[in-house]
Amino acid sequence: MVEETRIPVADGVGRGLSKLMTPKLHNSKNGLITTASSIAAVLLALVISGIMLKLTGKDPIAAYRKMIETGFQSDKMLEALQRATPLMLSAVAVAIGFKMNLFNIGVEGQYLFAALIAAVVGAAVSLPAPLHVAFILVVAMAAGAFWAGIAAVLKVKRGVNEVIATIMLNYVALSVIQWLFDSFFRDSSKSDLNVKTKILPRSAWMPDLASGRLSSMFIVALVMVFAYWIVVFKSRFGFRLRASGLNSVAARTAGISSNRMIFTALIISGAVAGLVAMPSVLGDIHAYGQGVPDGLGFAGIAVALLGRNHPVGIIAAAMLYGFLDATAGVLQIQHVPSSIIDVIKAIIVLTVVIVNEAVTRWMNRRTAARTSMALQAATPVGALA
Amino acid sequence: MSTTELSAETTTATKPNLLAIINSRHGLRLITAGTLLLVLLSITRLITGADDLTSSGTMGTTLRLTVPILLAGLAGLWSERVGIVNIGIEGMMIFGTWFGAYGAWQFGPWVGLLMGVGGGAIGGLIHAVATVRFNVDHVISGVALNLLAAGGMRYMSELVFVGKKGGGISQSPPRKSAIPTFDVPFLAGGKLFGWKSPDMLGSIEDKHWFVISDLAGILRGFAFGMSWATLLALCLVPLTAWVLWRTRFGLRLRSSGEAPFAAESLGVKVTRVRYLGVIISGSFAGLGGAYLSVVSFSAYRQGQTAGRGYIGLATMIFGNWRPSGVLGGAMLFGFSDALKLRRDDSIPALFLFISFIAALVMVLSIYRKRLIPGVLAGAFGVLFLVTYLTVNKVPSSLTQATPYLVTLLVLATASQHLRPPAYAGRPYRPGESH
Numbered sequence: 001m002v003e004e005t006r007i008p009v010a011d012g013v014g015r016g017l018s019k020l021m022t023p024k025l026h027n028s029k030n031g032l033i034t035t036a037s038s039i040a041a042v043l044l045a046l047v048i049s050g051i052m053l054k055l056t057g058k059d060p061i062a063a064y065r066k067m068i069e070t071g072f073q074s075d076k077m078l079e080a081l082q083r084a085t086p087l088m089l090s091a092v093a094v095a096i097g098f099k100m101n102l103f104n105i106g107v108e109g110q111y112l113f114a115a116l117i118a119a120v121v122g123a124a125v126s127l128p129a130p131l132h133v134a135f136i137l138v139v140a141m142a143a144g145a146f147w148a149g150i151a152a153v154l155k156v157k158r159g160v161n162e163v164i165a166t167i168m169l170n171y172v173a174l175s176v177i178q179w180l181f182d183s184f185f186r187d188s189s190k191s192d193l194n195v196k197t198k199i200l201p202r203s204a205w206m207p208d209l210a211s212g213r214l215s216s217m218f219i220v221a222l223v224m225v226f227a228y229w230i231v232v233f234k235s236r237f238g239f240r241l242r243a244s245g246l247n248s249v250a251a252r253t254a255g256i257s258s259n260r261m262i263f264t265a266l267i268i269s270g271a272v273a274g275l276v277a278m279p280s281v282l283g284d285i286h287a288y289g290q291g292v293p294d295g296l297g298f299a300g301i302a303v304a305l306l307g308r309n310h311p312v313g314i315i316a317a318a319m320l321y322g323f324l325d326a327t328a329g330v331l332q333i334q335h336v337p338s339s340i341i342d343v344i345k346a347i348i349v350l351t352v353v354i355v356n357e358a359v360t361r362w363m364n365r366r367t368a369a370r371t372s373m374a375l376q377a378a379t380p381v382g383a384l385a
Numbered sequence: 386m387s388t389t390e391l392s393a394e395t396t397t398a399t400k401p402n403l404l405a406i407i408n409s410r411h412g413l414r415l416i417t418a419g420t421l422l423l424v425l426l427s428i429t430r431l432i433t434g435a436d437d438l439t440s441s442g443t444m445g446t447t448l449r450l451t452v453p454i455l456l457a458g459l460a461g462l463w464s465e466r467v468g469i470v471n472i473g474i475e476g477m478m479i480f481g482t483w484f485g486a487y488g489a490w491q492f493g494p495w496v497g498l499l500m501g502v503g504g505g506a507i508g509g510l511i512h513a514v515a516t517v518r519f520n521v522d523h524v525i526s527g528v529a530l531n532l533l534a535a536g537g538m539r540y541m542s543e544l545v546f547v548g549k550k551g552g553g554i555s556q557s558p559p560r561k562s563a564i565p566t567f568d569v570p571f572l573a574g575g576k577l578f579g580w581k582s583p584d585m586l587g588s589i590e591d592k593h594w595f596v597i598s599d600l601a602g603i604l605r606g607f608a609f610g611m612s613w614a615t616l617l618a619l620c621l622v623p624l625t626a627w628v629l630w631r632t633r634f635g636l637r638l639r640s641s642g643e644a645p646f647a648a649e650s651l652g653v654k655v656t657r658v659r660y661l662g663v664i665i666s667g668s669f670a671g672l673g674g675a676y677l678s679v680v681s682f683s684a685y686r687q688g689q690t691a692g693r694g695y696i697g698l699a700t701m702i703f704g705n706w707r708p709s710g711v712l713g714g715a716m717l718f719g720f721s722d723a724l725k726l727r728r729d730d731s732i733p734a735l736f737l738f739i740s741f742i743a744a745l746v747m748v749l750s751i752y753r754k755r756l757i758p759g760v761l762a763g764a765f766g767v768l769f770l771v772t773y774l775t776v777n778k779v780p781s782s783l784t785q786a787t788p789y790l791v792t793l794l795v796l797a798t799a800s801q802h803l804r805p806p807a808y809a810g811r812p813y814r815p816g817e818s819h
Contacts, residue, residue, distance in 0.1 A: 175786035337543035342536025349529035
């Protein structure tokens with residue numbers, strides 16, 4: 001979203017020049033600089049957070065040392081990957097919307113709704129193990145797509161802004177889930193205080209990659225990120241999607257219906273969102289109920305933005321967030337409130353975008369300066385292109 | 386709902402005097418629509434016996450629930466009018482709740498509100514530095530601000546509130562005192578130099594007459610048990626409209642949101658104006674947050690804003706980036722929220738009311754020879770009528786969704802001609818257009 005909205009500044013100097021000045025992310029040199037500046041930005045964020053810790057009377061060096069010491073132990077590393085799994089899925093869901101210039105704030109409602117439906121439908125059928133898991137994943141995607149589809153229909157048919165529609169549908173989803181759960185799906189067979197839906201049969205349990213540490217949903221999440229890359233960046237459909245998102249009027253002249261693109265993008269986004277809670281539903285709780293985490297939809301927005309809607313960026317950002325979350329508990333032992341982790345995460349988002357912005361601007365200026373020097377040396381414009 | 390005062394108030398915001406409103410077709414249409422809605426509401430009340438539909442109590446609750454959303458919506462308005470998209474209102478409100486509660490606990494409620502405004506303004510400043518100075522994507526900055534506020538205030542609570550009487554990780558100690566309320570003399574039985582004046586509107590309301598009692602009830606909601614903070618917040622609507630559309634400063638603000646390069650060429654200091662707009666936006670959001678923790682409740686609680694920043698953003702879009710529209714959207718929201726809070730049995734009455742409106746739309750559409758929308762509206766009306774006749778009680782988990790569903794319903798059925806500020810959300814660097 002960031003890099004595309006920037007409009008090449010030069011006009012009237014010639015096409016070659018504007019091409020030179022347009023930042024290209026897939027250019028390997030630029031990619032390297034982006035990576036370097038992102039790492040620098042994360043360090044800067046740690047410095048700023050350190051100052052905040054210092055100001056509030058805590059020892060930042062000790063806290064960071066503890067985080068690194070424990071964070072790079074194998075079980076904490078696995079926990080980080082486990083925590084990164086739903087974030088990747090949620091971020092992909094959000095990023096698909098962003099690529100079509102749609103802001104799907106409704107991932108939250110979509111994945112919670114999908115989690116309930118998938119858990120209930122999954123418990124009602126019996127299938128052999130791999131099929132059962134696959135079936136539940138498909139049901140979850142369908143349920144997520146359905147909930148996003150309401151916003152899609154409202155947007156395409158009635159012109160309702162998708163930001164409002166998805167925000168409102170988040171709250172409606174919470175009510176509907178509560179109602180469905182209370183009146184139909186609560187498992188009353190056990191007088192357990194821990195209320196959940198009927199437990200899924202064994203055949204529907206997602207196997208762990210590392211027992212109790214990492215669910216194989218991690219693989220599914222990686223596959224989804226890969227699929228996102230293929231579909232959005234490499235396929236004809238993805239080209240249409242991005243074209244329509246960048247300039248719907250221009251795309252329409254080329255015969256791409258923006259309404260159809262809006263609809264499809266929201267449906268796919270919702271389908272991916274449907275998977276967000278699957279690591280807990282299939283791998284941990286084996287039902288819907290207490291313990292299905294909330295807030296992942298909003299976290300996904302931050303991860304997608306931090307990763308610049310780019311597949312590699314999303315994976316990196318999700319892992320960074322997972323790592324920070326995994327180390328939060330250690331801080332509490334050090335008498336540092338673990339909520340500083342949330343502060344660090346937020347500051348990282350800010351510093352990464354600010355530093356990247358500053359670096360691109362600096363590079364553009366440098367390119368412009370070099371080009372103008374070349375032009376002054378009376379090089380023909382054509383030679384630049 | 387309170388459409389009559391609403392129309393009066395909204396139009397005074399844009400039109401200079403009452404005569405002009407009645408003369409203008411737009412104003413006339415608003416008044417007609419308001420009267421029609423009031424009559425329908427009154428009929429619904431008589432049929433269903435749900436007296437709470439237009440009682441002064443409901444209106445009072447409506448106002449209290451409206452104010453935070455209204456302020457969030459105005460916050461969005463101030464920011465987007467200067468061209469900066471503000472997803473961070475929620476975060477600025479969180480700053481407002483925390484600092485408001487801190488001030489109210491240490492120094493008293495008014496200082497609390499002021500500190501809430503300050504806290505929100507700091508949030509606005511951060512957003513402005515990121516978006517105006519560094520030209521960062523507005524949505525990213527806003528999302529980051531929401532995270533920062535939620536985490537930062539929890540961190541501060543652990544440091545400041547833990548161990549204090551009534552305080553803890555997720556809540557602050559209670560405020561010193563509440564902001565006083567007042568009753569208007571004669572209209573709502575307020576005291577005048579120690580003498581209790583008659584409660585005119587109240588006595589009319591109690592008669593449950595057709596239309597007249599409804600009007601009295603709605604008006605009394607504004608006159609009885611009104612908090613000075615609520616009054617202050619309501620005054621900010623015409624003030625915003627006046628500043629943005631009637632002053633030179635407002636023109637500069639709006640021009641930086643519509644055409645910053647043109648504004649720049651005419652000598653407007655776009656960067657400075659944008660800084661101001663976003664900081665004012667933060668202050669509004671902060672006041673909204675502080676209203677929650679100082680007026681609506683007596684202390685800060687974690688998660689107190691409960692997404693009101695996002696809902697405010699929705700009312701801003703709903704209200705077509707205009708103060709009167711924001712007020713309308715926020716009140717619609719507050720009204721359905723209040724109904725759900727006060728009496729669950731008012732909700733089925735709402736079904737009947739919606740079917741009446743659908744019938745009205747059907748008649749209008751057929752009168753204008755637009756058959757298909759007319760038939761659709763008719764079918765919709767029948768659907769809601771059947772729902773009203775068959776459903777006696779809506780489960781409480783579902784009534785929670787009323788305000789959100791009503792908002793969606795209004796948006797889906799009303800024809801929309803939304804026009805956001807032309808340059809909102811687009812990257813701008815001073816002096817780049819040669």
